[in-house]
């Protein structure tokens with residue numbers, strides 16, 4: 001897979017989340033994603049950005065335009081140096097929240113993407129990557 005371009009945005013406030021959503025939407029449009037696919041991916045991005053802010057204490061998102069043979073797509077990598085996740089399987093369970101959310105952010109983001117990866121280490125931080133192909 002080839003990275004065509006990338007941009008890293010800070011996630012420190014709700015305004016930063018709005019900016020990240022707008023950037024993801026714009027790039028999805030530029031790749032020719034239909035309105036439904038745009039919305040799915042922006043929704044997934046929004047959930048992960050929220051988690052970065054609320055649980056990770058802030059961090060970054062890297063937005064990459066990628067190409068794999070004849071396919072083009074978007075990959076987003078969310079990173080924070082927060083407390084990490086002790087039990088990833090539990091965190092991925094529909095309805096599980098350690099706060100007062102709906103517990104559908106991580107599982108939903110996975111369903112709304114074509115690719116999903118999560119790494120986390122307690123005390124070190126969390127990295128979640130999602131991808132969606134045109």
Ligand SMILES: Nc1ncnc2c1ncn2[C@@H]1O[C@H](COP(=O)(O)OP(=O)(O)O)[C@@H](O)[C@H]1O
Pocket residue numbers: 047051052055056080082083084085091092096097098099100101102103104105106107126
């Ligand atoms: N970046 C993160 N750092 C630490 N914990 C996280 C992070 N993202 C998610 N989690 C943990 O995973 C749980 C589930 O996340 P999610 O599915 O988005 O549900 P919600 O945000 O509603 O709690 C969170 O309640 C939290 O405990």
Ligand SMILES: [Mg+2]
Pocket residue numbers: 047050051101104105106
């Ligand atoms: Mg969440």
